Amino acid sequence: TAPPSRTPASGTRPTPRPGWRKALTESALTVQRISSSPGRTKVVFNLTDCVGCRAHRGPDGADVGAYFTAYFYPLKRRWMSAGLTRQRVEQCFRVAPVQDPLANLQEAERWARRRLSLCILRSRLPSRAPLSVIFLPGVVYSEVRRPCRVMILVNPHSGRGQALQLFSGHVQGMLTEASVPYTLVLTEHQNHAREVVRKADLSKWDALVIMSGDGLLFEVINGLMEREDWQEAIQTPLGILPGGSGNALAASIHHYSQ
Numbered sequence: 001t002a003p004p005s006r007t008p009a010s011g012t013r014p015t016p017r018p019g020w021r022k023a024l025t026e027s028a029l030t031v032q033r034i035s036s037s038p039g040r041t042k043v044v045f046n047l048t049d050c051v052g053c054r055a056h057r058g059p060d061g062a063d064v065g066a067y068f069t070a071y072f073y074p075l076k077r078r079w080m081s082a083g084l085t086r087q088r089v090e091q092c093f094r095v096a097p098v099q100d101p102l103a104n105l106q107e108a109e110r111w112a113r114r115r116l117s118l119c120i121l122r123s124r125l126p127s128r129a130p131l132s133v134i135f136l137p138g139v140v141y142s143e144v145r146r147p148c149r150v151m152i153l154v155n156p157h158s159g160r161g162q163a164l165q166l167f168s169g170h171v172q173g174m175l176t177e178a179s180v181p182y183t184l185v186l187t188e189h190q191n192h193a194r195e196v197v198r199k200a201d202l203s204k205w206d207a208l209v210i211m212s213g214d215g216l217l218f219e220v221i222n223g224l225m226e227r228e229d230w231q232e233a234i235q236t237p238l239g240i241l242p243g244g245s246g247n248a249l250a251a252s253i254h255h256y257s258q
């Protein structure tokens with residue numbers, strides 16, 4: 001087992017640094033250097049900040065080791081700023097207990113899928129809650145099935161017309177890291193989201209997420225309430241990602257979830 005490192009750049013091979021130990025609890029992944037020398041020897045990754053992980057081979061075909069990469073979004077202070085914001089931290093771990101690349105990959109998959117994924121789930125939930133949650137840092141977590149299938153409605157004209165760019169720049173990658181399958185719906189006119197939600201087969205979705213301002217969420221709620229099965233439909237977990245101009249609801253939900 002090797003220490004945390006950035007994902008190896010294509011064509012490069014990370015320098016093996018032996019003597020690190022990983023420990024996984026329900027709340028944290030700790031990586032500790034086995035060393036008698038002073039200095040920073042322990043790194044703790046809080047699993048509540050982790051959105052997902054994946055196992056993979058390295059870029060060098062001759063490397064028998066396998067890797068698992070975990071994606072964290074811890075709250076960090078920005079340079080010259082007083083407030084804390086979530087910032088992406090990608091950690092790649094090399095796994096090479098034996099000389100067999102396939103066995104090493106299986107071991108990396110074991111870490112990535114069974115151990116880390118399970119711990120991410122447990123760290124987010126009260127002890128007896130079902131193992132299900134939406135993996136988007138900075139939002140209120142709803143209890144939904146995993147893997148959860150999400151319909152994401154984006155109003156490309158909301159705010160300063162940048163909702164789609166915000167989605168591709170900030171959200172899309174995070175959904176991939178968290179292995180959340182989604183369908184993107186770009187609204188084309190006023191009340192489009194309302195119609196889509198009113199007619200949708202909601203059994204296909206575990207959550208509806210809107211990336212816009214308050215107006216689109218208002219449409220989605222109206223669409224749900226206009227259905228014949230509204231009592232069931234309104235139970236669908238809803239998510240809001242700020243993409244509008246005011247974003248009053250997203251701001252207040254986020255504020256009270258802190």
Ligand SMILES: Nc1ncnc2c1ncn2[C@@H]1O[C@H](COP(=O)(O)OP(=O)(O)OP(=O)(O)O)[C@@H](O)[C@H]1O
Pocket residue numbers: 155156157158159160187188189190191192212213214215216217219243244245246247248
């Ligand atoms: N493609 C579209 N073209 C024109 N209007 C749209 C489109 N998609 C949605 N809308 C309408 O735009 C209205 C305003 O959108 P929304 O509230 O999401 O953004 P905003 O006004 O920029 O943000 P905020 O409400 O936070 O100030 C919504 O009520 C919705 O009906």
